[in-house]
Amino acid sequence: MNSTKIAFIGTGLMGLPMARNLLRAGYPLTAYNRTRSKAEPLQKDGAKLASSPSEAAKDAQIIISIVSDTPDVEQVLTGENGVIRTAKPGSIVIDMSTISPSATRIIAQNLEARGVEMLDAPVSGGDTGAIAGTLSIMVGGKKEILDQSMPILKTMGKTITYCGGHGMGQMTKLCNQVAISLHMLAASEAIAFAEKAGLDPSLMVQAVGSGAAGSWVINNLGTKMVKHDFAPGFMVRLLQKDLRICLATASEIGASLPGASLAHQLYNSIEAHGRGDEGTQSLIALLEEMANIEIEKRTE
């Protein structure tokens, strides 16, 4: 039994299995989720449930948050019933959501004024990585606070990279999302082009994916694109949220993202077609529609 008390805020698709891995490692854990029913499954793993972020945080040494967007993090950490109301000096907030780097810096300052430390520690690896405890975790904040938190992060992730001061974990995650959005566009354009040209698109994916044109996306999602298997590993609406942060941050720091900007606009069309809760590989449907390709049903 580990003695470090953890508060865990946000038990969604990612948070629930991450919290479960902490419970299984023996950490006493109090969970909070806006929709309480989504946190209840953790009770049989030994979690207590709290009715507010401030209640969850009051006895905790480590407070983990993983919620949807910047305003959600602001609310649960520094809002009315937020962590900041009760968190003890010396405790550490680890925000594993993907949110604005500049907002992260402000939240870290506000917490620091109360003696509470903060790391930004967004993740990649999807729900499968969360379940397996093999997430990649990109960390910003003070190095010594990361060192203290390492055993807990290792319970949830495999590759833990220290990226720099507050917000730098978020910046690294944004670079990740810029690349992913363009890799989705690359795979979608190549596959729709192949289909319109009369090629066997699966054969093209195989021929192209093994060489210099290969990517994780085309090798892992290319066949799903061809078969129109749009079950979400990562949802369109969450990528769109991340791309909005990328583009806003690009404005703040003075960087240009012509390609990621295009991908974001094309995904707007995917959302306009009611595909926001589908996996990001559904971008192929737009490129096919643009090429006037009629797809009957693909799954056999």
Next chain:
Amino acid sequence: MNSTKIAFIGTGLMGLPMARNLLRAGYPLTAYNRTRSKAEPLQKDGAKLASSPSEAAKDAQIIISIVSDTPDVEQVLTGENGVIRTAKPGSIVIDMSTISPSATRIIAQNLEARGVEMLDAPVSGGDTGAIAGTLSIMVGGKKEILDQSMPILKTMGKTITYCGGHGMGQMTKLCNQVAISLHMLAASEAIAFAEKAGLDPSLMVQAVGSGAAGSWVINNLGTKMVKHDFAPGFMVRLLQKDLRICLATASEIGASLPGASLAHQLYNSIEAHGRGDEGTQSLIALLEEMANIEIEKRTE
């Protein structure tokens, strides 16, 4: 000693080592190159030199061409002193250049009218793959002609994919180039964003490249981008030639390539800055310039 006589047309960066691998495998080979001096090194490997494509082709069973662009292939195969003037009925032309799929179909028809078979067999894998004999070869034409040619292709490449009728090898190669151009943009945007944000870009490349945002490009060229090592594995001006074929073919078949089109336009700027003979990773220089990032010298 193999008895199949080969004519080899185009002994540039790719063609020279490919011809050398055929000579080493024991094939009698007659080489032609527009600039004769570039073919001369093959003489000490046992090659004869010809002074025109038609002279090279006159006794050959297999005629291989690998030249720069569609008009070059038209000239050496069906032009005034082209292969078509002397090639024997039953001989096989294997065009390993990357050119227009629709022009390929017309050339194949013209050759077929003289009883000469044709395969389109563009390659990927760069000069290192050409030297090692490990190219990926994407083949269009008649399946039985590919079967006959297989021993010769295996001397130059490792992965040989039959893609369909005439032009389908070229179509597959174009899909490859669409994906590569967008992967270059993805890596360039992510790296320039990281630099402007104050991240260590090499650390970002490492953190991002191992997961779902990974690509061959970011993992193999990311560090070169960061260091401004622009030595060409594949030259900008050749990628641009390929993208022009992609965009023209997209118009012909009715497919949309919004991302590859953007990449092509951005590479126009790279060429306008005199970087056409550099490697395609030099796209990073434009994204850095757009973000007003001053790069001193990177290589140490």
